[in-house]
Amino acid sequence: MGSKFHAFMYPWFGFGHMIPYLHLANKLAEKGHTITFFLPKKAHKQLQPLNLFPDSIVLEPLSLPPVDGLPFGAETASDLPNSTKKPIFLAMDLLRDQIEAKVRALKPDLIFFDFVHWVPEMAKEFGIKSVNYQIISAACVAMVLAPSAELGFPPPGYPLSKVALRGHDANVCSLFANSHELFGLITKGLKNCDVVCIRTCVELEGKLCGFIERECQKKLLLTGPMLPEPQNKSGKPLEDRWNHWLNGFEPGSVVFCAFGTQFFFEKDQFQEFCLGMELTGLPFLIAVMPPKGSSTVQEALPEGFEERVKGRGIVWEGWVEQPLILSHPSVGCFVNHCGFGSMWESLVSDCQIVFIPQLADQVLITRLLTEELQVSVKVQREDSGWFSKENLRDTVKSVMDRDSEIGNLVKRNHKKLKETLVSPGLLSGYADKFVEALENEVNNTKSS
């Protein structure tokens, strides 16, 4: 066992990033290490309940400086439309002086980051280790690193032939199609840092991890999925409101739908989605942010929809405890965007999985799960990127109908993969090995 270290964490200000970073902070704290966790002020309230070691993990709220394009009060990726997250990058860059002052004052041993490219340079100046912790899939990190990634083909050397961006993906893949800048930032961080780690495991993405190691020319550490321990989840039970409502349905009959914390539907696609869920005839709970141009979910619902689905369908605007909802026995299907957090949460659940990926990393990991591993299905889109209510209905029913061939196939494959992932010691083994490797890294630095 190595000596105790103090780590800083400065993740991208999106909940899908801050949440797994906080789960990792809990793992480190469990082993006696201390963490200073930088986050935007308004995320504090939401993340605080996930901090299981408040004596060891200090949540340090930061105020974002004003930058062009950052609306008043916007502090996280959830506050900005899909295509314009850039002001958050600019604001996080401008916090460098504040972070440096903290480094000077507190002298941490390590600093974890994902998108903020200057962290390795700053860490070197102060003689501390920079740890690039990517919480997106290895499938995506590998694609970012691969030279000459082109639409339609896996790049040269990329280990999986079915995991490529194809056809209409160009329309939904804002990350690949429009944000080469983000690619550049991630690559810079990966190449310049001291330690590269990813929130994945070889059981899911082994081949891709080997590829990344070769491209980065660095040893790659894996943390595993970094999910909260099943026995304590977020430390509290499912809200009465949802427990009570879900208890009113048969086991495995409810479809839960959620699309993470960064994505906003176009209004017409949102309405088509609601109508598709209505067409399934199944009970459903949709937790979603208001679509573009609407200030509430309520005002964007299709006409007469609420009346028609009363008693069996709810569209909810606001935060729900997703992992707890997924483990309720009445929930039998999870329709989601395949954000990497939701993907892990769906894999360790017993739900049938339906993906409607929206961003490039989500498209890639959907291909791995749907085409290579066949543990899930995906809603087909038209060339324009549009998906119809009929397609949504048919896809959901294809996994919910008892005698569906594809439904049974993905159920069997998912069950097998879940058994591997939750097998005794697998997840804790990843976390333990990871922490040990970091302890060695810090000890080597101290003794050199």
Ligand SMILES: O=c1ccn([C@@H]2O[C@H](COP(=O)(O)OP(=O)(O)O[C@H]3O[C@H](CO)[C@@H](O)[C@H](O)[C@H]3O)[C@@H](O)[C@H]2O)c(=O)[nH]1
């Ligand atoms: O009402 C809510 C909404 C979200 N969550 C949680 O928030 C996290 C959301 O993470 P994720 O599923 O990864 O979605 P995003 O927030 O959309 O994820 C961003 O970050 C991901 C990496 O985790 C990327 O894969 C995605 O492309 C990017 O959009 C998950 O743990 C959810 O359980 C809740 O608990 N309740």
